[in-house]
Amino acid sequence: MLNKLALQNVLFLDIETVPQYEGWNQVSENEQELYALKTKYQRKEEFSPEDFYDKAGIWAEFGKIICISVGYFIIKNNKNQLRVTSFYGDDETILLKDFKKLLDKHFNLKKHLLCAHNGKEFDFPYIARRMVVHQIPLPDMLSLFGKKPWEVNHIDTLELWKFGDYKHYTSLKLLTHILGIPSPKEDIDGSEVANVYYKEKNLKRIVEYCERDTIAVAQLILRFCNKPLLDDTAIVKV
Template sequence: MNLTVKLNDILFLDIETVPQEESWKLLSKETQELFSKKTQYQRKDEFTSEEFYDRAGVWAEFGKIICISVGYFVDVENKKQLRLTSFFGDDEHKLLSDFKVLLDKHFVKKNNVLCAHNGKEFDFPFIARRMIIHQIALPKKLNLFGKKPWEVPHLDTLELWKFGDYKHYTSLKLLTSILGVPSPKDDIDGSEVAAVYYKEKNIQRIVSYCEKDTIAVAQILLRFNNQKLLEKEDIVSVN
């Protein structure tokens, strides 16, 4: 691929989400009914609403963000260095507000773009919806109202890999495997995040997992451009 976007203008990101409550029984009756209606098509007759609730984190209406990890390239001694930072914790309003400050201060230029794997279908709209729920004004890079498709400042490694084939879905794990990128799935996967958060109460484990996904997205874009992959010493945490 020959992307016209400069690597240093891209903010790579990944989010981790969980159900808003630890268990079905903690939901109000109204929320239970709304969740049941929202998921009826997906559940069919295979699962009850309560059995399906552990998947609630995939919907912004019933889930919440517990971590946003971001990475950006800088040039250091003629080499690319990826700098990582994460916004995480129980206070979703604060982590979203802090993420907004980053976008508004450092990634507000016209040439700046956001990049995630399946970001256009999940990460970007999920963040925007949760910001609106929390009454946080959308940053410019997430405010897509009235924009034409070619004006949207987003890159999606899944979309790039599709090459126009809209029926084709490739997971981040599969893509890293076939491209020779170190796997980010060496500890937990997405289906385990809620249990790690609510039962283990190990947010640092989730942050590490989220950051590995962010690194993987950056590495994939390097491979798409036939550039050398990052070594461990090229990745720096600035939390």
């Protein structure tokens, strides 16, 4: 069915997240206890909750979104052009509301789809959970209650690569490598985002990294559809 996919109906995205606080000593005692319980299985006896706090950004209960990058195709001169933009900043509520406006205005029909790598396990539920935290009404694209599986308009490039093998995981970096797509991990990777945000205070660097991931996801879909990859001239940041 991918060969029948209308690329203009797909919104590609990636998010970057960090712990809600720069350091463990800024976390309230109650939240420290809750974090210890939440991460006990992952930590086992190897790390204390404090030593494990640098990973807090992967959980929506203890992290926050600092960037959502999106990309969408348009046809220009009979060729695909990918337009990329980002919502970012220290105020998570503002960037989430701006992202919701985009969905509500331009991607709110049944034909529209969201696409990310591991999006069904991470990006989509993370965004939805943080919207609930900030009392932002969920856009229809993220509101799954009562929907049947075939009514959920989400594409996950990790799921596509699994081909039904649900125990299998392949990173975006590995998948782009084996499919001949320029690597999005040219500068930093996800494990370094919190340090770049809190220590370097270089949000621009994170946004550029997030946009590269978004472009890589769009390139993956082109490969899955057996279509030519985009060159640099076909990628426009707006």
